[in-house]
Amino acid sequence: MDTNLKGKTVLITGAAKGIGRETAIAFGREGSRLALLDIDATGLGETVEAVKAAGGQATAFKADLSSATDIEDKVGAAIAHLGGGLDVLVNNVGSGAVRTFDQLTDSEWDKTFSLNFMSYVRTTRIVLPVMRKQGKGAIVNNASDLARQPEGVPIDYSASKAAVLALTKGLARSEGANNIRINAVAPGPVWTPFWTQPGGFAETMGKFHNMEPQKAVEHEMSLRQLPLGRLGKPEEVANVIVFLASDLASFVTSSVWGVDGGSIRAIA
Numbered sequence: 001m002d003t004n005l006k007g008k009t010v011l012i013t014g015a016a017k018g019i020g021r022e023t024a025i026a027f028g029r030e031g032s033r034l035a036l037l038d039i040d041a042t043g044l045g046e047t048v049e050a051v052k053a054a055g056g057q058a059t060a061f062k063a064d065l066s067s068a069t070d071i072e073d074k075v076g077a078a079i080a081h082l083g084g085g086l087d088v089l090v091n092n093v094g095s096g097a098v099r100t101f102d103q104l105t106d107s108e109w110d111k112t113f114s115l116n117f118m119s120y121v122r123t124t125r126i127v128l129p130v131m132r133k134q135g136k137g138a139i140v141n142n143a144s145d146l147a148r149q150p151e152g153v154p155i156d157y158s159a160s161k162a163a164v165l166a167l168t169k170g171l172a173r174s175e176g177a178n179n180i181r182i183n184a185v186a187p188g189p190v191w192t193p194f195w196t197q198p199g200g201f202a203e204t205m206g207k208f209h210n211m212e213p214q215k216a217v218e219h220e221m222s223l224r225q226l227p228l229g230r231l232g233k234p235e236e237v238a239n240v241i242v243f244l245a246s247d248l249a250s251f252v253t254s255s256v257w258g259v260d261g262g263s264i265r266a267i268a
Helices: 018-029 041-054 068-081 106-134 155-178 201-209 213-224 234-245
Strands: 009-013 033-038 057-062 088-091 137-142 180-187 256-259
Touching (some): 009 018, 009 068, 009 106, 018 041, 018 057, 018 234, 033 041, 033 068, 041 057, 057 068, 088 106, 088 234, 106 137, 106 155, 106 180, 137 155, 137 234, 155 180, 180 234, 201 213, 234 256
Parallel strands (some): 009 033, 009 088, 033 057
16 A cells, blocks of 8 residues: 655654654655654664665754753754655654652653643644645644553653643644644554663663663563563654654544553443
8 A cells, every 4th residue: 555655745753762763664665754852962863874775765854852052953954855845743752750740850750741732832833734734634732641541650741741641632623624634643652762771761760660771661561461461662662653643634633542552441
């Protein structure tokens, strides 16, 4: 089946590693032209080379996506570099740590929402007028299974991702008349640097459970009772993102696609 993504322009936030990098590579295989944003310049450079090796074109833009000013400057520059139009936006950037409600300060809540939610708002605010002018577009937001089935920790992360789903649903309603499709993926546990990096989910989960990071992750997965019995791979999420952005999903909008190994048990 033809995705019709060859030559299409794509902007991806948080593209230096993990799901963002694999999504960029997947679009590269389709022959897309990419603008990639992240605060990690070294990781971005590695992603650019991987995209080129996959057959696509990519340019890196170092950006602090928790900064409104940086988003305005760098997203604008990225769109200009792509020729002033944009076919696909993938809002992917995010971070999280395992902390209880009592441990979270106002500053930490603000920091989580600034990156995990407001970066999506700010980037989309810039992109929508471009897509409206050209009369079409697709936006895919990276949420989480914890947005639909929260755990006690990390509650700030879960809340920020629930806000992403509300944003997705609301904008899909308002932008349908402009032929702009807006969907979300909701990954379950996916083994990426998001988990493995210093201060990431694995390390902070280890402190929470008083275990070594790897054992803490295994313990957490046993509690969640994933039917597939394993963590996901970033490329498994990337494949769904590419599908949702493509013409293969031309009648799909306002949807939340779980890529979670069966972690969500609810029917709706």
